[in-house]
């Protein structure tokens with residue numbers, strides 16, 4: 001296997017356009033299942049689950065009166081009552097957590113992964129030290145500084161150590177106490193800043209501690225937590241992460257996504273599920289087949305929430321959350337996470353939340369400085385040769401070290417196929433991922449890219465959000481997206497977890513509509529804005545393409561603060577906004593935004 005980008009290029013040149021080796025398809029959730037020698041722990045959840053057999057209270061089949069009448073605080077008592085027979089929760093066979101099924105060690109792959117650094121030492125926490133944080137809503141729980149301050153339980157703490165997380169990132173410092181206190185949350189924090197753990201840790205801990213009744217029907221899965229994400233690959237990634245965080249806790253995580261055999265997923269679900277990670281389409285299928293019920297959902301997390309509530313997904317999300325049997329807001333706990341939150345999406349999100357806290361982490365400067373952004377003027381017809389120049393220069397300079405991976409974003413699936421073909425023909429080891437490829441092809445491409453076998457990945461927006469691929473040193477926006485938020489997510493595939501990265505965009509006349517948003521974004525992130533781009537920006541009459549940030553360029557402002565929203569609404573938050581971190585004292589930050597309290601959540 002080639003060990004570096006340069007080796008890969010040479011190997012590819014030697015092998016001409018040899019196809020990558022085909023491996024037998026194994027769905028992600030079935031991989032790495034060597035028989036573990038570690039017996040699953042009998043965590044507190046197992047005991048709690050086994051004793052919590054009550055059918056009374058909310059969600060039970062014979063609830064009289066209002067189905068959702070109990071306040072959320074009563075949830076645990078509602079579930080915890082009753083005795084009944086022992087046995088695992090949600091399993092025909094008496095429960096996976098009773099030791100009948102061996103839990104594969106999810107950390108085994110990390111140990112065997114050649115590219116993984118010995119420690120998570122690459123994280124540069126100094127970059128996050130004075131990141132401004134803004135919270136709004138009433139009675140916001142105070143943040144923590146260390147994991148030790150949060151009582152997540154010993155099993156989770158041990159997994160945090162196994163992950164080599166030394167201290168919480170800012171979004172984790174603030175979000176975890178909020179979720180643990182039972183509040184709904186809309187959290188906006190920059191790409192690569194650890195949002196996945198921010199929602200997974202409190203969910204796992206809550207399930208471990210909670211008392212829940214026995215599921216009412218066999219052969220139907222009754223998850224306690226649902227994590228929805230927009231793409232199959234992201235769902236798989238969240239599943240992999242959550243399995244690490246939940247290792248030996250007794251909490252079982254299952255993933256369901258389209259494009260993979262449903263029968264296998266059904267079998268996994270039948271073995272029992274506490275946390276279901278899913279893409280909306282496959283979940284709707286499972287719900288319609290009555291193989292999953294949402295009536296016991298205690299936690300709902302939408303990752304990439306703005307995308308999930310965008311036009312494409314909104315009907316499916318409404319169906320799942322509002323039209324099936326999921327408890328309503330106020331009974332379940334709802335968490336929305338993203339790096340971007342356009343105002344109209346925040347408005348839509350009100351339907352899913354109850355008295356929520358808005359959390360914005362990040363400001364212009366510190367963390368975005370991690371991603372150096374460049375924009376180059378490149379005519380449509382010159383893009384390929386320009387890309388080749390970049391790749392050659394990168395190879396010549398050995399830029400970004402041996403393991404550098406380059407992610408090239410294009411607008412269309414056809415464009416991705418054709419660029420991949422052209423790169424391969426020209427001796428560059430490239431692969432591609434887009435929505436018209438089979439799931440097997442998509443997963444193969446991603447694996448080949450991650451491993452460094454094909455260190456160039458040509459992608460559509462299917463790879464723009466959430467994917468956490470170590471060693472992506474360069475993101476090229478071969479085609480600039482029309483929506484500036486998509487640009488934010490795309491470039492966020494590099495410069496993650498405190499590491500630095502480079503993002504290059506090819507701009508031409510076709511992108512004039514986004515010029516202003518792009519220039520503003522770069523400026524706010526302390527990037528050098530070329531004079532020609534500023535001229536385009538000045539000519540642009542509207543805010544910049546599908547810039548839905550509407551006046552406030554950054555997605556991090558709580559829209560409840562807008563006068564239009566507040567008209568007729570008295571003191572929505574009660575407590576008002578709270579600022580923390582060094583920035584509040586400096587005073588310079590609000591001024592730099594030209595508006596009091598406006599925060600950039602993405603940087």
Ligand SMILES: Nc1ncnc2c1ncn2[C@@H]1O[C@H](COP(=O)(O)OP(=O)(O)OP(=O)(O)O)[C@@H](O)[C@H]1O
Pocket residue numbers: 120123164165166167168169172189190191192193194195196197338339465466467468492493496497
């Ligand atoms: N406390 C921590 N210490 C060290 N590394 C961490 C910590 N928390 C998360 N990470 C690592 O940071 C990386 C980015 O985390 P994650 O994928 O959750 O980011 P994100 O905020 O969800 O990004 P995106 O907006 O792109 O979805 C991951 O590799 C994760 O393992």
